[in-house]
Amino acid sequence: MLYLGKRNTSFMASTTSYIINFNKKTGVFTLTSTKDEVKVDAKHKKYEWLKSQAAGRIVKISDKGRWNSSKDYIGLYDEINSSTSKKKSTVKSSVKATKRKAKPVKDNSTELKELKTQLKELQTSNNKLKTENTKLKNEIQLLKKKPLPAKQKQKPKPIKKEPKKYKAKITATLKYKSIPFNRKGIDYLDIEIITRPQFKKPTQSFFKSYLKRAAATEFYKVYMDFGMPISNIYGCSPITDVIKKEKKIANISFVYIREY
DSSP states (O other), rough: OOOSSOOOTTSSSOOOEEEEEEEETTTEEEOOOSSOOEEOOOTTHHHHHHHSOTTEEEEEEEOOOOOOEEEEEEHHHHHHHHHHHHHHHHHHHHHHHHHOOOOOOOOOOHHHHHHHHHHHHHHHHHHHHHHHHHHHHHHHHHHSSSOOOOOOOOOOHHHOOOOBBBEEEEEEEEEEEETTTEEEEEEEEEEEEEEBBBSSSOHHHHHHHHHHHHSSOOOOSOOOTTTSEEEEESSSSSSOOOOOEEEEEEEEEEEEEEOO
């Protein structure tokens, strides 16, 4: 038989064993060994392979970059977890120690007095501001209640009026006695009176007053305005050869009075 002797393993590559931890929030695997940590996210080529590994298995990574898994025969989970817990407890104890070592603040009576004085001054100024603010609010409310001064209406510019002529259409009856027969007669009049330019529209009484004066004269023969602003008269008395006396105008009715 050929005796080969013991197997020489010095040429074999060394490996590092890691425990597997998965963060559900970040979706990242953390491989932890006694030496270092390796982060594996979704972009890593071994990400899907790690997802397929059962819980409690360890990953071995060789120096050449080869990955394989196996059961935790050496209790690596317990070893690494216990070491991390010890580190945490050491950190907490150191924090407590630092807290205990903190020196108490010295009570400086002079500084405290100054601070109290400043605080009183601030409170006083704050109270003054509150009082002024209240006064301002009250003044604003009073101003709101007061009615605003009425705006003065601008007086319209006076319009220059021009005098206008007016025309009156009137019907009436003229009663009289004829000469030489001394008989009673009546004429039915259809009268038009045109005034001279006036600033106001003449009233009915104005035209009645004129007709009563005109009826007492031979109006159809001699035109008279009796000092009134009359321009023209039509139909006041029919033109006849009968001489009329005791003339009296009655039944005066106005058809219209309007601008001419």
